[in-house]
Amino acid sequence: MWPLSSTIEFSLATELAIALVLGIGFGVALERAGFGSARRLTAVFYLHDMAVTKVMFTAVVTTMVGLFALSTLGLLDLGELYVESTNLLAQGIGGLLFGAGFLIGGYCPGTSVAAIASGRKDAVLFALGMLAGVYAYAAFTPQLDDWYKATSLGELTLPALTGVGMGWWTLAFIVALLVAAWGMSRIEGRARREPGRRAGA
Amino acid sequence: MNTFTQPRPATGEHGLGTAIARPVMNPYLAGILLGLVLLATYLVTGRGLGATAGFAALATWLTGLVSPESVQSSLVHRKYWNEGAPLLNWTLFLLCGAFIGAAVSAWQARRFAIVTERGPRISDGQRLALAFAGGFIAACGAKLAKGCTSGQALTGSSILNAGSLLFLLAVFVAGFGLAHLVRKEWV
Numbered sequence: 001m002w003p004l005s006s007t008i009e010f011s012l013a014t015e016l017a018i019a020l021v022l023g024i025g026f027g028v029a030l031e032r033a034g035f036g037s038a039r040r041l042t043a044v045f046y047l048h049d050m051a052v053t054k055v056m057f058t059a060v061v062t063t064m065v066g067l068f069a070l071s072t073l074g075l076l077d078l079g080e081l082y083v084e085s086t087n088l089l090a091q092g093i094g095g096l097l098f099g100a101g102f103l104i105g106g107y108c109p110g111t112s113v114a115a116i117a118s119g120r121k122d123a124v125l126f127a128l129g130m131l132a133g134v135y136a137y138a139a140f141t142p143q144l145d146d147w148y149k150a151t152s153l154g155e156l157t158l159p160a161l162t163g164v165g166m167g168w169w170t171l172a173f174i175v176a177l178l179v180a181a182w183g184m185s186r187i188e189g190r191a192r193r194e195p196g197r198r199a200g201a
Numbered sequence: 202m203n204t205f206t207q208p209r210p211a212t213g214e215h216g217l218g219t220a221i222a223r224p225v226m227n228p229y230l231a232g233i234l235l236g237l238v239l240l241a242t243y244l245v246t247g248r249g250l251g252a253t254a255g256f257a258a259l260a261t262w263l264t265g266l267v268s269p270e271s272v273q274s275s276l277v278h279r280k281y282w283n284e285g286a287p288l289l290n291w292t293l294f295l296l297c298g299a300f301i302g303a304a305v306s307a308w309q310a311r312r313f314a315i316v317t318e319r320g321p322r323i324s325d326g327q328r329l330a331l332a333f334a335g336g337f338i339a340a341c342g343a344k345l346a347k348g349c350t351s352g353q354a355l356t357g358s359s360i361l362n363a364g365s366l367l368f369l370l371a372v373f374v375a376g377f378g379l380a381h382l383v384r385k386e387w388v
Contacts, residue, residue: 003247015246016294022242023298026250029235030299031306034225038318038332042387045380051228053373056354058232059239063359066240082248084347084357086364091353094346095371098339103376104383105335106318108350109252109343112336113296114303119315121325122332127256129336134253134260136337137344138277144345145276158361169361181229 002070006080027114036118038106045103048191050184061170061177068170078166086156087148105129223310239355249356251292252299253343257281258290277344320387331386 001007010018033055034040043049070076102108105126107115112130115123137144159166225231242250261281265272272278281287307313319328343349346368348357354372357365 002244004245005247012289015291016289018245019291019294020298020301022238022245022250023295023300024302025238025241025298026235026295027299027302027304028306029231029238029302031303031310031312032226032234033228033231036303036307036312039320039387040225045376046384046388048388051225051231054228055232055235056350056369058229059236059355060359062233062236063239063243063355064361066236067243067360070244076244078360080247081243081360083360083362084353084364086362086367087347088364088367091346091364091368092371094342094344095353095368096375097342098346098349098368099342099372099375100379101335101337101339101342102350102372103335103379104386105332105339106387107332107336108339109256110250110296110299110349110351113252113299114307115318117300117303118307119313121315121317122319122328125329125332126336126339129333129338130253130256130340131260131263131336132333133337133340134257134344135264137341138257138260138264138275139271142276148345148347153364156363158363158366161363166361 002076003080006077026110027117030111030114031118035111036115036120036123038115038120038122041108041111042103042106047187050188054181054184057177057180061173064166064170064173068166072167083155083157085149085152085154087152089151090148222312222314225310225312235355236359239359243356243360246291249352249359250295251348251352251356252296253340253349253352254281254292255290255294255296256340257344258283258287258293262287320385322385328386331383 030036034051035055040049041052044052067076067078067081071078098108107123107126109130112123112126116127158164158169226234239250242248257277258281261272261278264278265282265287272282281290283289304313317325317328319325339349346353348365348368350372353365353368358369
């Protein structure tokens with residue numbers, strides 16, 4: 001019965017070895033997607049290349065389908081999976097800040113590692129900025145963690161919130177992905193037909 | 202977009218790896234690959250992927266080298282202190298693996314290049330300063346939201362976590378909303 005962590009007590013060394021192996025897969029996937037490049041990552045915000053949204057949306061739907069299928073077959077206990085507590089203000093404001101940092105910095109934390117491995121100097125600076133940022137957060141705003149807990153809504157998933165089961169949500173996400181794929185190909189087609197917009201006057 | 206399948210670092214000085222880069226993978230296939238890695242992570246560990254926690258562990262370790270007292274005085278640092286072994290952090294090992302995987306993949310696809318990525322209208326120095334500033338802002342956002350693109354947007358969304366989906370939405374609202382302001386940096 002999956003997840004393995006619910007039945008096996010891994011030693012620290014085993015856990016870290018698992019992290020390293022999964023990390024290799026993570027790095028290969030990011031690099032193959034072309035995410036070792038800040039220009040490719042930020043092109044989505046100028047509607048020139050929608051690879052970021054295509055890859056992320058497809059990854060989310062792939063995992064969702066896998067989780068739903070395995071739990072339906074009785075192979076996976078969804079209740080054993082970790083769900084981060086929801087705090088609408090924290091995820092809303094944090095997401096806005098993060099999006100601004102992503103656009104200005106050109107990377108997100110995971111892709112900056114893939115980009116450093118691809119030789120990008122700006123990714124090294126992004127990673128150093130990340131280190132300074134987490135340091136500043138730890139040094140100056142430790143009380144935010146208490147605020148997060150005090151105002152958290154606890155574990156909150158869409159099925160719990162709406163009463164609509166995970167299967168229906170999975171189906172909705174598949175349909176949304178297909179519609180989005182069609183829309184994104186139209187957007188990219190327009191960017192190709194109007195190269196003047198790319199020069200960006 | 203076809204132009205991106207050609208060697209991309211078209212601006213900035215060229216260093217190593219200016220040989221013809223191989224085209225990147227079809228984004229939908231790459232998404233399936235990424236999704237399978239995330240699914241495998243869930244099935245083995247019961248948790249998904251992450252990245253910011255690795256940076257946090259590294260920052261705590263560095264802080265401990267300089268001033269052990271400030272580690273003990275911060276709740277956040279104490280969370281990553283791990284009884285004096287902050288480097289034995291699961292997410293940090295994941296990032297080490299990611300570095301190895303991406304390095305091999307970039308080398309194999311001839312995409313390795315020592316360059317500064319930027320648009321044609323700013324200098325390398327400006328771009329490097331903005332990269333640092335962006336990393337700083339992104340880290341603060343990720344700490345506040347308890348996750349980044351990996352931990353919230355991918356991992357949380359795939360299990361339909363309401364907060365994660367809100368985070369994902371907010372990231373793109375900010376990115377599209379501010380894109381015009383920093384247009385010079387990229388196009």
